[in-house]
Amino acid sequence: MKNMKTVMMAVTFAVGALAAGCQTTANLPAPVSQPITSDVLQAYNWQLVDAKRSNGDQITQLFFDPAKPLTLNFMSDNGRDYMAFMNTCNNMSAGYSVVNGDVQIKNGISTMMACPEPQASFDTAATATVQGKYSLSKNAKNVPILTIKNDNQVAYFKAVSK
Structure with missing residues (x-):
């Protein structure tokens, strides 16, 4: 009987802890999506923090x-x-516009220096990374995050002061 009482107390404690944990995570705010405008994009510099191929491998x-x-x-x-x-x-830039919340990249230009590896591959990967669907959200520390996703990859940029 004493063992049964101990088991019941342990089960009650475990269920209570589990419920408390669920309530804690349920109260966390979900990432909030924000509309993309030129003003928001121009308010910060956007520093790459992660980029992965569609198979989950990092774009080294x-x-x-x-x-x-x-x-x-x-x-x-x-x-x-x-x-x-x-x-x-290389010095690289591209025109862009925001149309109905979608960022459209156009007219990319670049100097044509013969960059050694790994810089040449960095430039090529950078150009591919900015093509795709842009979205804005904030992370747990309330820092704006710019996400660019296309069929081949997803990249995350954090906002940094200009």
């Missing part, structure tokens, strides 16, 4: 130098919106 070409991550700088000049790539070997 984008992480060869952790001290110089791919960073996107959206800006406007004389009414023209464009994005500059930071930390690439």
